[in-house]
Amino acid sequence: MPTFVYMTRCDxxxxxxxxxxxxxxxxxxxxRRAYNIEPDMCWQCFSCVKACPQNAIDVRGYADFxxxxxxxxxxxxxxxxxxxxxxxxxxxxEKSFVSPITTKPWGSGIPQLADVAxxxxxxxESQLLYNEPKYIRFDEGGLHTLESNxxxxxxxxxx
Amino acid sequence: MGVKTIVEDNIDILVVGAGLGGTGAAFEARYxxxxxxIIIAEKxxxxxxxxxxxxxxxxxxxxxxxWGENNPEDHVRYARIDxxxxxxxxxLFDMARHVDSAVHQFExxxxxxxxxxxxxxxxxxxRWQIMIHGESYKPIVAEAAKKSADKVYxxxxxxxxxxxxxxxxxxxxxxxxxxxxxxxxxxxxxxxICGAGGASNIFKPRSVGEGSxxxxxxxxxxxxxxxxxxxxxxxxxxxxxxxxxxxxKDGYGPVGAYFLHLKTYTQNGVGEExxxxxxxxxxxxxxxxxxxxxxxxxxxxxxxxxxxxHALISEVNAGRGPIHMVTMEAFQDPHLEEVGWxxxxxxxxxxxxxxxxxxxxxxxxxxxLTTSEPYVMGSHATSSGAWCSGPSxxxxxxxxxxxxxxxxxxxxxxxxxxVGGTPHAFSxxxxxxGRLAAKAACQYIxxxxxxxxxxxxxxxxxxxxxxxxxxxxxxxYRNEIVAGTVNPHYIxxxxxxxRLQKLMDEYAGGVTxxxxxxxxxxxxxxxxxxxMEEDLDKLAAKDLHELLRAWExxxxxxxxxxxxxxxxxxxxxxxxxxxxxxxxMKLDDENWHVLTVSHRDRETGQYTMSKxxxxxxxxxxxxxxxxxxxxxxSSKEETKVLEPAE
Ligand SMILES: Cc1cc2nc3c(=O)[nH]c(=O)nc-3n(C[C@H](O)[C@H](O)[C@H](O)COP(=O)(O)OP(=O)(O)OC[C@H]3O[C@@H](n4cnc5c(N)ncnc54)[C@H](O)[C@@H]3O)c2cc1C
Ligand code: SF4
Ligand code: SF4
Numbered sequence: 001m002p003t004f005v006y007m008t009r010c011d012x013x014x015x016x017x018x019x020x021x022x023x024x025x026x027x028x029x030x031x032r033r034a035y036n037i038e039p040d041m042c043w044q045c046f047s048c049v050k051a052c053p054q055n056a057i058d059v060r061g062y063a064d065f066x067x068x069x070x071x072x073x074x075x076x077x078x079x080x081x082x083x084x085x086x087x088x089x090x091x092x093x094e095k096s097f098v099s100p101i102t103t104k105p106w107g108s109g110i111p112q113l114a115d116v117a118x119x120x121x122x123x124x125e126s127q128l129l130y131n132e133p134k135y136i137r138f139d140e141g142g143l144h145t146l147e148s149n150x151x152x153x154x155x156x157x158x159x
Numbered sequence: 160m161g162v163k164t165i166v167e168d169n170i171d172i173l174v175v176g177a178g179l180g181g182t183g184a185a186f187e188a189r190y191x192x193x194x195x196x197i198i199i200a201e202k203x204x205x206x207x208x209x210x211x212x213x214x215x216x217x218x219x220x221x222x223x224x225x226w227g228e229n230n231p232e233d234h235v236r237y238a239r240i241d242x243x244x245x246x247x248x249x250x251l252f253d254m255a256r257h258v259d260s261a262v263h264q265f266e267x268x269x270x271x272x273x274x275x276x277x278x279x280x281x282x283x284x285x286r287w288q289i290m291i292h293g294e295s296y297k298p299i300v301a302e303a304a305k306k307s308a309d310k311v312y313x314x315x316x317x318x319x320x321x322x323x324x325x326x327x328x329x330x331x332x333x334x335x336x337x338x339x340x341x342x343x344x345x346x347x348x349x350x351x352i353c354g355a356g357g358a359s360n361i362f363k364p365r366s367v368g369e370g371s372x373x374x375x376x377x378x379x380x381x382x383x384x385x386x387x388x389x390x391x392x393x394x395x396x397x398x399x400x401x402x403x404x405x406x407x408k409d410g411y412g413p414v415g416a417y418f419l420h421l422k423t424y425t426q427n428g429v430g431e432e433x434x435x436x437x438x439x440x441x442x443x444x445x446x447x448x449x450x451x452x453x454x455x456x457x458x459x460x461x462x463x464x465x466x467x468x469h470a471l472i473s474e475v476n477a478g479r480g481p482i483h484m485v486t487m488e489a490f491q492d493p494h495l496e497e498v499g500w501x502x503x504x505x506x507x508x509x510x511x512x513x514x515x516x517x518x519x520x521x522x523x524x525x526x527x528l529t530t531s532e533p534y535v536m537g538s539h540a541t542s543s544g545a546w547c548s549g550p551s552x553x554x555x556x557x558x559x560x561x562x563x564x565x566x567x568x569x570x571x572x573x574x575x576x577x578v579g580g581t582p583h584a585f586s587x588x589x590x591x592x593g594r595l596a597a598k599a600a601c602q603y604i605x606x607x608x609x610x611x612x613x614x615x616x617x618x619x620x621x622x623x624x625x626x627x628x629x630x631x632x633x634x635x636y637r638n639e640i641v642a643g644t645v646n647p648h649y650i651x652x653x654x655x656x657x658r659l660q661k662l663m664d665e666y667a668g669g670v671t672x673x674x675x676x677x678x679x680x681x682x683x684x685x686x687x688x689x690x691m692e693e694d695l696d697k698l699a700a701k702d703l704h705e706l707l708r709a710w711e712x713x714x715x716x717x718x719x720x721x722x723x724x725x726x727x728x729x730x731x732x733x734x735x736x737x738x739x740x741x742x743x744m745k746l747d748d749e750n751w752h753v754l755t756v757s758h759r760d761r762e763t764g765q766y767t768m769s770k771x772x773x774x775x776x777x778x779x780x781x782x783x784x785x786x787x788x789x790x791x792x793s794s795k796e797e798t799k800v801l802e803p804a805e
Contacts, residue, residue, distance in 0.1 A: 002369060061515075087511055104268070110268045
């Protein structure tokens with residue numbers, strides 16, 4: 001289902017152009033509205049659909065295998081932390097789903113590593129990464145090594 | 160062309176491609192290099208770029224060591240058996256011992272991970288997988304990368320890596336162009352962490368016309384990691400190990416949660432279980448060591464992914480298709496039905512659209528499965544990528560040259576699909592590899608290894624001319640014809656991509672030949688790729704978008720060449736179900752229990768192929784893991800036999 005844009009809804013804001021990972025949402029120079037310039041490079045990822053403030057973008061199943069007469073609509077609400085889907089079948093039946101997308105106000109749980117305490121020399125010389133050994137062991141011990149786990153590398157084989 | 164050149168100088172760490180690997184690298188680099196200059200160059204917008212653009216519904220690599228579920232060596236053994244022995248166990252162990260720390264941090268950052276209500280642990284989908292509401296997985300990790308990076312350059316298609324002019328075989332940055340402005344960008348950097356992802360669209364897809372964007376791996380996975388690294392002279396490994404996936408037909412919706420969580424299963428067109436029928440004949444190809452359903456049953460060893468493909472392919476060839484996923488039982492449970500749908504909406508919306516369009520409700524009808532065209536990548540049930548150094552405390556001498564995840568080019572590091580020999584890293588493992596590479600890159604700089612780098616204007620100017628050549632060519636020859644795309648002086652990127660896909664399909668084992676190839680076919684393929692390279696110098700681009708496609712094509716072409724070289728070198732059929740060497744239809748451990756390594760000479764373009772030893776981790780017992788308590792329920796044992804490797 002490559003995307004298409006409704007003429008009457010699009011105001012040419014360019015959000016879709018900015019987000020499309022495939023670089024295929026472009027602004028038409030005559031109409032000053034967006035359209036999909038290369039449907040056969042569209043992954044139907046819905047990134048543009050989710051980003052459009054006007055709900056102007058919709059999708060239609062790929063012509064080579066999907067019959068007409070269906071729709072999948074989405075509404076992503078970052079402040080509410082949810083995403084809602086409505087699926088409409090060709091035969092008219094419908095299904096709806098809502099899922100969470102975050103558990104915290106956007107970005108608030110991510111540390112600013114420029115401001116955390118500098119790693120010590122010992123930490124630098126170890127195999128540990130930032131915030132470790134937290135989370136990596138049941139017993140709060142250090143990082144797993146071959147020795148700690150009773151392992152060794154068998155001599156390399158070419159057999 | 161009168162394009163502006165924009166130079167970003169004195170970079171310490173340049174992240175090329177910020178998908179899961181690249182965002183992990185950018186984030187972690189700030190901790191080890193608080194005063195270092197960290198820059199991201201990404202061809203799309205990091206908020207929604209890469210394979211995770213639409214989200215994921217599962218994190219496929221999580222040990223749960225904290226809960227006593229698995230140890231790193233358990234995962235190494237699992238990946239080893241899934242890839243029929245061919246993995247870098249040092250890199251795998253290293254990734255596995257760190258991956259949980261990444262996953263728990265994702266939770267701190269606000270990614271909704273589902274919980275097992277009885278135990279309070281993360282909700283298991285399978286032994287390695289946990290379930291998430293991951294629609295915003297990519298924007299969340301992008302946010303972390305943005306907090307750490309000095310600057311993010313979105314919409315820069317990186318075309319080449321820069322080499323140091325004062326010291327042989329040392330990296331010095333990268334160049335590319337801005338897909339919007341057309342400016343030429345030069346990034347002079349002490350280190351580069353390449354996270355530019357795997358390759359879709361190098362083999363002819365099953366879909367035709369409009370639907371050919373419905374690839375399993377994202378259509379924007381342009382093999383750029385491989386193209387860039389190979390051209391820089393980095394050694395590559397296991398590039399023959401392309402992957403074929405058994406997925407829902409046409410939509411390529413994932414099956415992991417269906418098998419593991421919903422406990423759906425497959426059957427042939429006449430309603431029979433068919434996989435076990437093929438085990439005997441498969442054992443003749445790969446030997447009992449690699450396929451032993453009895454042992455799999457007892458120890459939870461998976462049946463290797465490729466061998467399950469083989470059973471599907473063979474059953475269809477025997478005339479008993481189509482293969483169905485039996486969903487009608489599970490979907491009667493409203494909770495499981497919801498999981499089944501949300502699984503797609505969270506990562507492959509196209510499958511939901513297809514079912515809506517074709518009136519397939521999996522509650523009332525069992526949907527079809529099929530095998531995909533091949534893909535080249537290194538983080539799923541496959542391990543193509545660069546030959547990298549491991550960590551000092553794990554790696555044997557052949558695998559170690561100073562800095563973790565550094566390639567054979569000094570200062571060039573990798574993560575995710577870019578790194579070879581590390582299958583089953585998936586999203587979390589790729590992110591973890593990025594973190595490991597970032598720490599090592601900072602060490603490399605602090606050790607003074609990047610001192611005295613010189614990039615000559617000559618190198619930069621040559622690259623600039625090359626980068627924009629397709630647009631110049633278009634201007635010169637366009638007006639020789641009235642209109643249209645047929646021109647005797649050039650081809651466009653789409654025409655070139657069609658040619659590449661056709662020849663890879665026919666000569667290197669694509670879908671139309673049932674994944675079959677042999678030495679003769681591969682030789683012809685190589686010859687055609689060589690000739691195609693001449694035409695790539697005649698690519699034309701009418702605008703910046705086509706210029707992007709032109710460079711993606713060049714990266715895909717270079718990837719393909721390397722794939723064919725490797726496939727030619729490994730004279731055996733190691734992974735039936737991924738591809739077959741018709742002239743060597745058996746797995747041959749006597750000669751090929753090795754990792755394949757290639758090196759393309761930067762000047763001459765000649766490939767040198769070699770074998771590298773395969774080191775195996777031994778010790779402890781083979782199966783130390785305690786399966787998570789929820790799974791330890793013997794009534795479920797039956798389904799374990801067929802537990803897929805994903
Ligand atoms: C359909 C599907 C389902 C999956 N399901 C799961 C799952 O359930 N659980 C799980 O853990 N994993 C899953 N994966 C796997 C996971 O997505 C990958 O393993 C992971 O994303 C690989 O990370 P990476 O950084 O190597 O590549 P990517 O994340 O693809 O990142 C590559 C980046 O490089 C950029 N780039 C490419 N070329 C250039 C260039 N020339 N210049 C600049 N930038 C460039 C891209 O735009 C992108 O941002 C799934 C993948 C797919 C496609
Ligand atoms: S985001 Fe929506 S309104 Fe804005 S240009 Fe795109 S389609 Fe038009
Ligand atoms: S669905 Fe995805 S690939 Fe298609 S136009 Fe929208 S953003 Fe681009």
